[in-house]
Amino acid sequence: MNSRLLSTKTLEDIINRTRGALEDGRTQIYEVAEAARIECSRTEVVFNAVQTEMSEAICDVEELTARFSQIRLELFDSNKNFQEYSEQEKKAIYEEAARVREALTAAKERERLLRVRRDNLEQTLAKLQEIAAKAERLVSQVGVALSYLSNNLYDVNQQIENFQAREHAGQELIKGQEIERRRMASALHDGPVQDLANVMVQLEICERLYEAGHHGEAFESFTKLKGITKGSIAQLRHIIYDLNPMTLDDLGLVLTIRNGLSNLTKQTAIETDFVVLGNEVRLDNQVEMAVFRIIQESLNNCRKHANPTLIKVTLEFSGRHVSAEVKDDGVGFDMSTIQHKLRSGKHYGILSMQSRTNVLGGVVQIQSEPGKGTRVLVRIPLSDGEGVNRD
Numbered sequence: 001m002n003s004r005l006l007s008t009k010t011l012e013d014i015i016n017r018t019r020g021a022l023e024d025g026r027t028q029i030y031e032v033a034e035a036a037r038i039e040c041s042r043t044e045v046v047f048n049a050v051q052t053e054m055s056e057a058i059c060d061v062e063e064l065t066a067r068f069s070q071i072r073l074e075l076f077d078s079n080k081n082f083q084e085y086s087e088q089e090k091k092a093i094y095e096e097a098a099r100v101r102e103a104l105t106a107a108k109e110r111e112r113l114l115r116v117r118r119d120n121l122e123q124t125l126a127k128l129q130e131i132a133a134k135a136e137r138l139v140s141q142v143g144v145a146l147s148y149l150s151n152n153l154y155d156v157n158q159q160i161e162n163f164q165a166r167e168h169a170g171q172e173l174i175k176g177q178e179i180e181r182r183r184m185a186s187a188l189h190d191g192p193v194q195d196l197a198n199v200m201v202q203l204e205i206c207e208r209l210y211e212a213g214h215h216g217e218a219f220e221s222f223t224k225l226k227g228i229t230k231g232s233i234a235q236l237r238h239i240i241y242d243l244n245p246m247t248l249d250d251l252g253l254v255l256t257i258r259n260g261l262s263n264l265t266k267q268t269a270i271e272t273d274f275v276v277l278g279n280e281v282r283l284d285n286q287v288e289m290a291v292f293r294i295i296q297e298s299l300n301n302c303r304k305h306a307n308p309t310l311i312k313v314t315l316e317f318s319g320r321h322v323s324a325e326v327k328d329d330g331v332g333f334d335m336s337t338i339q340h341k342l343r344s345g346k347h348y349g350i351l352s353m354q355s356r357t358n359v360l361g362g363v364v365q366i367q368s369e370p371g372k373g374t375r376v377l378v379r380i381p382l383s384d385g386e387g388v389n390r391d
Contacts, residue, residue, distance in 0.1 A: 033135035040128045047121040052197045054114040061111055064104040071097045195232040199225055253288050254280050257295060257313060264299060264311070271310045278317035287380055290356040291315075291324050294364070297353055298326040298376045306330025306374060321362075323379040332368045353378070 074093050078085045085093075202225050209218040248256045254276055261272040282288075295313060302311050308330035316323045353364045353376075362380035 029135050029138045033132050036128050036132035036135060040125060040132060043121060043125045043128060047118065047125055049197060050114060050118045050121060052194075053200070054111065054118055056197075056201060057107060057111040057114055060107045061104065064100060064107050068097075068100045068104050071100050195228050199228055199232075202228070248288055248292055249285070252280065252282055253291060254315065256292060257315065260296065260299065261311075261313060264303065268303060270303070270308060273310065273312040275312070275314045276317075277314065281317055283322060283382065287322065287360060287382070290360055290362075290380065291322060291378065293356060294353045294376070294378045295324055295326055302326070302328045302330060302374070306332070308373065319382070321379050321381045323377065325378075326376045327373065329373045332370045332372045332374055334370055335366070335368055 071093070075097055078090050078093050082090070202221055206218045206221045206225070209215075209221065251259075258274055261274055264270060265272050283291075299311065302308055306328050308328035311326065311328045314325040314327075316325075350364075350366065357364050357378055357380060360380045362378060365377045366374070367377075368374040
């Protein structure tokens with residue numbers, strides 16, 4: 001009997017050590033995947049900017065080549081019919097030919113360097129994508145192994161039946177993250193990157209106007225550049241806020257939520273109501289971010305699907321927990337449909353809410369009926385001394 005217990009304890013110890021090693025490995029692999037994806041997005045932005053710049057360089061080469069061919073004909077004609085040209089005209093033609101030749105040489109060199117840079121970036125991007133894809137596959141596989149080891153040995157059969165659904169849910173979460181990364185890359189490419197490419201072209205025009213003595217026109221171009229730059233800064237700030245709302249660190253949860261509701265009303269004309277219960281205290285950064293993201297996801301769902309006239313948000317602080325409730329008077333939905341999507345891992349928004357609260361030991365409750373609106377409630381427990389002012 002003792003020998004049997006000892007052998008079971010030894011087995012459990014082995015499983016626990018293995019699980020710990022797998023968790024450490026998964027964390028490291030996930031960090032590699034995240035770093036690779038971030039670098040992919042950054043490299044893709046740079047690659048697209050270089051592509052745009054190279055297209056402009058090709059146009060410059062074509063224009064200068066055509067101009068050089070034209071000036072060569074003028075040179076030939078001035079040499080052939082030299083008696084018809086004054087010395088000043090001949091000199092002007094030769095100087096123009098020299099200038100165009102130098103500009104064409106510089107443009108060709110710029111095009112060559114951009115091609116080399118583009119090819120290098122293309123190879124780097126492909127390699128990063130390969131690394132990220134492999135790392136994500138490994139994260140999924142290690143997650144399956146961890147799920148197996150984390151459950152009671154007597155529930156193995158039940159666990160095997162759930163593996164496929166869990167793996168699918170994990171793949172959907174990764175897919176959702178990839179969609180969000182592509183959205184951010186698209187927002188950067190279509191907005192600030194295009195603006196910066198335009199700024200580069202306009203700066204070259206300003207430089208040429210200034211060198212040619214057209215100072216007034218150059219000043220007007222500089223004025224236009226200020227407007228483009230301000231627009232790019234505004235777009236970048238919006239993207240940065242989506243990634244990490246800095247007001248959350250600076251102003252706290254209450255003011256950040258209030259600002260978000262105010263912006264929602266301005267953008268959609270949906271009426272909002274915000275109620276704070278208890279005394280506001282600063283919480284752990286991870287808790288504040290989880291509550292904010294869940295409220296943000298709920299508001300996005302209301303905006304996209306519920307068609308409400310009123311959204312009410314209630315935030316409650318207590319000594320033992322923080323809770324948030326989001327209620328709308330929209331069209332609602334059938335809970336059985338959502339439950340089916342959750343079991344198949346196909347509702348990324350709710351899965352994300354559950355994932356955030358599960359990590360913190362909290363719960364998310366969702367209630368809805370067709371025609372009766374929706375209620376989302378999240379409650380996260382606080383550790384001793386956590387709900388205190390950080391001012």
